[in-house]
Amino acid sequence: MERVSGAIRIGQAGITLVLLVIAGIRAIAAETPTVAVLAMALAFGGWYAAGLLWGDRTRNPVVATWWLTGLVLIWAASVIVSAEFVWLAFPLWLLAGFILRLPWAIALSAVILAIAVAAPILHTGRTDYASVIGPLVGGVFALGMARGYVALVRDGRERRRLIASLVAAQEETAALQDELARTQRDTGAGLERTRLSRDIHDTVAQSLSSIGMIARAARAGDSAETDRALSQIEQLSHEGLVDTRRIVGALAPAELEGSALGDALRRMLARMEAETGIRAELRIDETAPALPMAAEVALLRTAQSALANVRAHARARRVVVSLADAGDAVRLDIADDGIGFDATRWQAARPRPDDSGYGLRAMRARLRELGGDLDVESTPGDGAALSASVPIAPKSAE
Known part of the structure; x- marks a missing residue:
């Protein structure tokens, strides 16, 4: 302009x-x-x-x-x-x-x-008329042209001002979103630290404190007192080890300890087949990449919840679990030949009287926290198919 x-x-x-x-x-x-x-x-x-x-x-x-x-x-x-x-x-x-x-x-x-x-x-x-009409037409034309240009200039300045205001508002919104994300991360980290410190204080720390007190008392006693103290120390150390394993287990599922997701799924299906008689089949894509712990936990919990639904409600004779490479994501598919259900109703805002649908909503919420999603296909009498996906480089779940 x-x-x-x-x-x-x-x-x-x-x-x-x-x-x-x-x-x-x-x-x-x-x-x-x-x-x-x-x-x-x-x-x-x-x-x-x-x-x-x-x-x-x-x-x-x-x-x-x-x-x-x-x-x-x-x-x-x-x-x-x-x-x-x-x-x-x-x-x-x-x-x-x-x-x-x-x-x-x-x-x-x-x-x-x-x-x-x-x-x-x-x-x-x-x-004469020309000396009057000529200046009149020229004056009206010149004044109209000038005022039109002034209006264009005013509109251009207003547009620039509005664009600048919009850009400033977008930058402010982005800054507020960043600040909110930092606050949520700090709050989540603080709550987790508080929970862990409370668990450690109430379990492992108490056991260690008791062991120290018993050891000091046993040092001044006779051999019988020493034997009794050693028994108590052994019991307390065992309890402390159990508590420690429980706290660690809250951070990483025991099923994934020392093994990959595919091995954990294989053991889970073998146990279900032995306990229920439902024939289970696991298909793993050899090109499926390794996932971060948070993504493996989300898929494992999804599989656990889905298989629990199969055991409790599906009346299935066969279930197939597939772990596949989907390009920029890893997909877990679980399909059964059970009685199925109305898949159009499970996302209803209000729970049904039998409380069904909560597990599926929880699965989707967990996956979406990592940038993934959950799709469910089923009709009454025609089995059910569930597909969970997480990106190979998921968002950190705060």
Whole structure:
């Protein structure tokens, strides 16, 4: 917009210069004293050039108004010298539309029109329709064009302001989201630290403290007391080891300890087949990549919950579990040939009377925390198929 504004200003200056030259030549040709014509032309051109040197006049309304007033007065004096300077009324109408507010621009344009119409009468004592209609049409056209340009400039500035406000709002929103994420991470980490410290204090630390107290007491006792103390220490150390394993197990499932996800699934299916008689088949894509612990835990918990549903509700004779490489994700599919259910209802906001659907919603929530998802397909009497996926590089679950 600034480039367009500069081009219009240059064009307006060129028009003014051309009209000033034409008016001067015609005035001299009409036998107006050359010195007077040149003096008026130089005064008008010099004052106009001074306004250009001041820069963008619309940004300083007071100076611009006084500059335009001076230019109109110089032009009026030039018209007194020669009626040919009426030609310069056109750039004055343009400037009035650019610089002044609309009511003042109309008032000044009317004054300029009156001077332009009166000039022939002043010099020749007569006028005609062309001398009235021509300036009237020119004045209306020039003022309308100037006001249209001003409206475009105003709209452009408003658009830039709105865009800047939108960008600032987006940056502020992003900063607030980052701050919220940091707060949630800090809160989650603090809660987890509190839980772990409480568990350790109430179990392992208490066992270690008791062991120390028993050892100090046994040091001063007889051999029978020492034997009893060693038995107590053995019992306390065993309890502490159990508690420690329980705390660690809360962080990583025991099923995954020392093995991959595929091995854990294989053991789970073998146990289910032995306990229920449901034929189980495991298919593992050899190209499936290793996953972070959080993703393996999510898929393992999904498989546990899904197989528990098969055991409890499906009345299935066969279940197939597949672990496949899906490009940028790993997909776990579980399909059975049971009685199925209405898969369109499990996402209902309110639980059904038999409390079904909670497990599926919990699975999906866990997977979505890692950037994955859960799809379920089933119809009554036609078995069920569940597909869980997690990206190979999942989001950290806060």
